[in-house]
Amino acid sequence: MGVGVARPVGTGPLSETGRLFLHAVDVARAVFARPFQWREFVQQSWFVASVTIVPTALVSIPFGAVIALQLGSLTKQIGAQSFTGASSVLAIIQQASPLITALLIAGAGGSAICADLGARTIRDEIAAMETLGVSPIHRLVVPRVLAAMLVATLLNGVVSVVGVLGGYFFNVIMQGGTPGAYMASFNGLAQLPDLWIGEIKAVIFGFIAGVVAAHRGLNPAPGPKGVGDAVNQAVVISFMLLFLVNVVLTAIYLQLVPAKGM
Numbered sequence: 001m002g003v004g005v006a007r008p009v010g011t012g013p014l015s016e017t018g019r020l021f022l023h024a025v026d027v028a029r030a031v032f033a034r035p036f037q038w039r040e041f042v043q044q045s046w047f048v049a050s051v052t053i054v055p056t057a058l059v060s061i062p063f064g065a066v067i068a069l070q071l072g073s074l075t076k077q078i079g080a081q082s083f084t085g086a087s088s089v090l091a092i093i094q095q096a097s098p099l100i101t102a103l104l105i106a107g108a109g110g111s112a113i114c115a116d117l118g119a120r121t122i123r124d125e126i127a128a129m130e131t132l133g134v135s136p137i138h139r140l141v142v143p144r145v146l147a148a149m150l151v152a153t154l155l156n157g158v159v160s161v162v163g164v165l166g167g168y169f170f171n172v173i174m175q176g177g178t179p180g181a182y183m184a185s186f187n188g189l190a191q192l193p194d195l196w197i198g199e200i201k202a203v204i205f206g207f208i209a210g211v212v213a214a215h216r217g218l219n220p221a222p223g224p225k226g227v228g229d230a231v232n233q234a235v236v237i238s239f240m241l242l243f244l245v246n247v248v249l250t251a252i253y254l255q256l257v258p259a260k261g262m
Helices: 013-030 038-077 081-122 125-131 136-174 179-189 192-218 224-256
Strands: none
Touching: 013 136, 013 192, 038 081, 038 136, 081 125, 081 136, 081 192, 081 224, 125 136, 136 192, 192 224
């Protein structure tokens, strides 16, 4: 297929960053290679969804509650309770939902992907595939990365709905907010690009989580301990990249999309 697995040649952070970037480029190129591994893609999508959907839904409830309670208290102090709905819903859709989804995709799905590929690597299965002329990137990595992107996008919608409902409940029921004002402020300040940026973030975060997990899984230290260390490294690296990319995407979005007024 012309796409191989990068092997470590250095140990410095710059070398590792460069290898990770090249790995991401190889994955992006291999997406368009044929034949596409549909069966592997469906299996991995179901697997990633099965290990993340329940934790994601459960985590989104307290996130929505914390955001609603904190913003409700703050807007009450400054006399802007009518804006509680807009501020809490936009915070959930733009920031909380993509991050919650990505963190659980990286922590649950990504760790499983890294462990699976790491076990294959130390058993020399990856080397055997390369010897036979089969690209591990095309055969194993691409379906897993695309599965992470698909599940992240779908879960982002679930988290948005659950988080908004949780925020509505805690603001209206527990803080005595007005349902009409909650929804009116959201309709007055929210716009369609707010939803699109959340979905775009979810897709990018899913790609990052999948690529990092696959990269560390294909390049572990020898032995079972090396696989365990690779899983830990994949989760930590994914979290750091996700927060960094989130800041960049948010800054770009706020510069390109003007805020909507009442």
